[in-house]
Amino acid sequence: MTIAPPAPAAPFGDSDRGAPVTSADGATEWGTPxxxxxxxxxxxxxxxxxxxxxxxxxxxxxxxxxxxxxxxxxxxxxxxxxxxxxxxxxxxxxxxxxxxxxxxxxxxxxxxxxxxxxxxxxxxxxxxxxxxxxxxxxxxxxxWGGGIASQEPPLILTPTANGYLLDGHQRYGSGVGVADRLLVRAAVPGTGEPVAVLVDTAQPGVVSGGGGDTFGQRLAAAGGVSFDSVPVTRDDVLGSLSSDDGALSPFTGLAAPTARLVSAQFCLGVAEGLLGEVREHGRTVASPWHPFSPQPWSGGPPQDPYVLTAYGELAVAARAASALADQAGDALTRGLERGEDLDDEEGAEIAVLASAAEAAAARAAQEITTRALEAVGATAAFARHGLDRFWRDTRTHTLREPVAHRLREVGDYFLNGAHPPFSLPA
Missing domain, CATH: 1.10.540.10 (Acyl-CoA dehydrogenase/oxidase, N-terminal domain)
Structure with missing residues (x-):
């Protein structure tokens, strides 16, 4: 059985409450324009x-x-x-x-x-x-939780008279401990074609747990999830995830840069969060470089040139990565608006820009969450401040998404005009 890639669609979504009421000004039942x-x-x-x-x-x-x-x-x-x-x-x-x-x-x-x-x-x-x-x-x-990355061994989707049964173990999925629905990658027996499958976590046979004991992102409810003969309807098989040339339309290929920019924005958010925290420390606490400063700290606005230079470098790193991410986000938005009119070259340019933005954001976040603690000094190690959580959250994320892969894609496109392969992040 082969599931051909369907035409792209609109977004998602069973529950016991009615749909939000939307008014002419775009407000929902929450009263939110x-x-x-x-x-x-x-x-x-x-x-x-x-x-x-x-x-x-x-x-x-x-x-x-x-x-x-x-x-x-x-x-x-x-x-x-x-x-x-x-x-x-x-x-x-x-x-x-x-x-x-x-x-x-x-x-x-x-x-x-x-x-x-x-x-x-x-x-x-x-x-x-x-x-x-x-x-x-x-x-x-x-x-929604789960994950459809190609790094995961696919689950097995077995046809039945009424649909399918889903079996196997996914080593890592985001939010699996709290998700109402999981989107996972499965393989069709015989052809091995990878497909995206939507799973109701209330179904019998869905068991989450394991693999979530990371030193960062402790509240992300990530980890492994097992499926034991979980019923799946035909409507819950969304479509092909094949990376074969020509299998997916340029529009469908935008799934990869969409995910890359989510990663970039996450990194930037964590980095900006730490910068906001350490700025308050920097204004009220003596510089860790005080012995090397020309003047003793008087308790006024920081004037230590070492401190000012350090914060200046970190602010530049954050702003530069943010500008690139915003540029890539604008390109993605334009690509999504073009829909099926998007061509291969346009899709490749968006993918490369998103890869560059993710690489820049990851590097900036790692630099900021390391060096900002140095600018604060010894008090940054106090558990009550919790500043280490920014570094741990960033490093946990970037270990799953190595920058080297994104840089290779950017370099291959720059030198050879090669389109990035379709790959979805962990």
Whole structure:
């Protein structure tokens, strides 16, 4: 059996509550005009920041955090308003993601993964089916977890009289401990064709756990998940994930840069969050380089040239990576708007720009979350400040997404004009 790649579609989405009511000005049942989403994200971030250190150190399953995301309406941010969602585009989603990640990296990771996975019906399912999923998703405010990266050994999808049975173990999935739905990669017996499969976590045979004991992103509810003869309907098989040349349209290929930019925005959010924290320390605490300073610290505005230079370098790194990410985000938005009119070369340019943005953001985040602690000095090691969580969240993420792969893609395109291969991140 071969599942041909369907035409791209709209977004996703079963629940016991009705779909949000949308008014002419774009407001949902939450009373939120779409232009207010960044403000809602800021309020949520401020709320998360009040106890971020305590929650991160406790490391409990983020049920409350996901409930806050659900109550805010941010989970269905990218769903068109006419289908009950927030009606926002990826520019807004990037702003929201960075704002949340700056306050709590693990919750930012949860939200970013959800945005990408819940958007995948637009890439891999047909328009009618994607619209049905999306309406149900928005009505139920599902949280999406899982992962469809090619690094994962595919699960097995066995045909039955009424659909399929899903079996196997996925070593790593995002948010698997709290997800309402999982999007996973499975293989069709015989052909081995990889397909994207939507799974209801309430189905018998879905068991999450294991592999989530990382030193960072402790509240991301990530880890392994097993499937034991889990029933799957034909409608829940969204479409092909084949990376063979010509198997996917240029529009469908935008799934990869979409995911890359989620990664970049997450890195930038965490880096900006730490910069905001250390700025307050830098204004009120003596410089760790005080013995080398020409004048003793008087308690006034910092004047130590070493400190000012260090913060200047970190601010430049953050702003440069942010500008590149925003440029790539604008290119992605234009590509998504072109839809099926997008050609291969345009898709490749967007993919390369997204790879460059992810590489720059990852490098900037690693530099900032390391050197900013040096600028604070010995007090940065105090557990009560929780500054180490920014470094740990960043490093956990970048270990899964090595910068070297993105740099190779950019270099091959620059030198040889080679289009980046279709690959989805972990």
């Amino acid at each position: 779409r232009e207010d989403w960044p403000h809602i994200a800021r309020e949520l971030a401020d709320d998360l920041a009040t106890d971020a250190v305590e929650r991160e150190q406790a490391g409990k399953l983020p049920l409350d955090e996901v409930a806050r995301l659900r109550e805010s309406g941010l989970l269905s941010l990218l769903v068109p308003a006419e289908r009950g969602g927030g009606g926002a585009d990826w520019r807004t989603a990037h702003t929201v993601l960075r704002t949340v990640a700056a306050a709590d990296g693990a919750v930012g990771h949860l939200l970013g993964s959800h945005y990408f996975l819940s958007y995948c019906a637009r890439f891999f399912a047909g328009p009618d089916r994607a619209a049905r999923i999306e309406r149900t998703f928005a009505a139920g405010q599902w949280y």
